[in-house]
Amino acid sequence: MGSAGSVMSDLRLPRYEQLRDALRARVTSGEWPPGSMLPSETDLAREYKVALGTMRQALSRAVEDGLLERVHGKGTFVRSELQDALMFRFFRFRDSDAEGKVTIPRSVIHELREIPLEQEAADHLNLKKGARGIFILRTRVLADMPALLEKIWLPYQAFKRLLTNGKDHFGDLLYPTYHKQCNVVITHARENIGFGTLSHADARLLKKSAGSPVAVIRRTAFSLIGDPVEYRISQGDALSFHYNVEIK
Amino acid sequence: MGSAGSVMSDLRLPRYEQLRDALRARVTSGEWPPGSMLPSETDLAREYKVALGTMRQALSRAVEDGLLERVHGKGTFVRSELQDALMFRFFRFRDSDAEGKVTIPRSVIHELREIPLEQEAADHLNLKKGARGIFILRTRVLADMPALLEKIWLPYQAFKRLLTNGKDHFGDLLYPTYHKQCNVVITHARENIGFGTLSHADARLLKKSAGSPVAVIRRTAFSLIGDPVEYRISQGDALSFHYNVEIK
DNA sequence: CAGTGGTCTAGACCACTCC
DNA sequence: GAGTGGTCTAGACCACTGC
Structure with missing residues (x-):
């Protein structure tokens, strides 16, 4: 051809x-x-x-x-898309890693709505502050206990179908959902790892007390073309967190 | 030839x-x-x-x-050896990164002695528990404030000259010291990142209070041949810690 | 078996660095 | 200009997969 x-x-x-x-x-x-x-x-x-x-x-x-x-x-x-179940690799929870079985954590969506993007999210998505965005707030649940809290920002245009379809059309993994509903394939991501403490609101969702120490992972995910298409902040118990790297 | x-x-x-x-x-x-x-x-x-x-x-x-x-x-x-000043890249401290100047933190050695290796260190050095080892306890000091606490285990044989030469023959960077005194060149390393809290003894050396949240980096360093030759646990203020990764 | 990617050859020419 | 690594060619043969 x-x-x-x-x-x-x-x-x-x-x-x-x-x-x-x-x-x-x-x-x-x-x-x-x-x-x-x-x-x-x-x-x-x-x-x-x-x-x-x-x-x-x-x-x-x-x-x-x-x-x-x-x-x-x-x-x-x-290559098929990046697995966002991967995030759980960083946390050691009692339940999952027992025999190397990969239990996919259940996803519970608390919020899904359009919002104007705040500065931080806009920066990472290469958009202007106040641009139309979609916000998702969810917890990821393992053995009936919320283990991870995730705040996710997406550009409105490419992802508006998520809003029209609604919460019920989400699977436990977001990247396959993006692919199926919005034809966006995530291939790679950049992550920043830091430490923080839980706010009152966040603590309630994780069923922990405010001020508890958490690992904070800020992730920018990129599409096949190389555009940033998702900004995500994940928080989980600091003491359960571990991360491995090779350096040269 | x-x-x-x-x-x-x-x-x-x-x-x-x-x-x-x-x-x-x-x-x-x-x-x-x-x-x-x-x-x-x-x-x-x-x-x-x-x-x-x-x-x-x-x-x-x-x-x-x-x-x-x-x-x-x-x-x-x-390639020349790995820089262990690299460790400081993970921590944001007021003093150093101001204008991108790389100030090498001062190294203060508190202990340097032979010990029988405990289980954890022995595992990472591919030796048996109780094998002869060398233990170093040092802090790394920036602008007169201790910023990082490091515990280091080495196999006795390859590094015994460090003991005979003594503390005074150490530079601020360990890897060039290993090279000069023991003819061991470090080329790569594997790190595990987690979070924890300071013990009483450790807190005193870092001039912080016991229980303060810290980032804990466990590093195994390898020689040119690929043998593990150093096991190191570094602790530093959790809130100053940040780490960037690309994932695919 | 046919079809795929993996290894290897023996050349030619280009682009960069340093004197 | 001499010497280095970087790109590209046009082949041959090997090793693995699946029918």
């Missing part, structure tokens, strides 16, 4: 960078939906009229970006 | 993996000390009798491992 060379990105970039952009464009356009298989590397190389090695380098970069996955002998696939 | 193919690693591995091991061996042997420049990739390829592309892939892996650094137009270099 005419997809090869249709929209060429910056020609000063190395060929494999341009190819990587082209691949990303075809994923974001919906031509290759998440989970689907791409043509073989030889076919792609032929289509774009480059050597196999060059296409392989482009594919490798796309894998590093988190856009694609390659499986020897099977093929190259578009 | 006879270094090409001298000690061949597992022949079932791809050639570039074997090459990567060979390069690492030559770095750890001291043939190429930290900061020094390697022969050009063409020379290396010729020496090992492989194609340029194969050697390049080996070099790329070694860069990913954190062993080497490559600079376009200049050459390939052995």
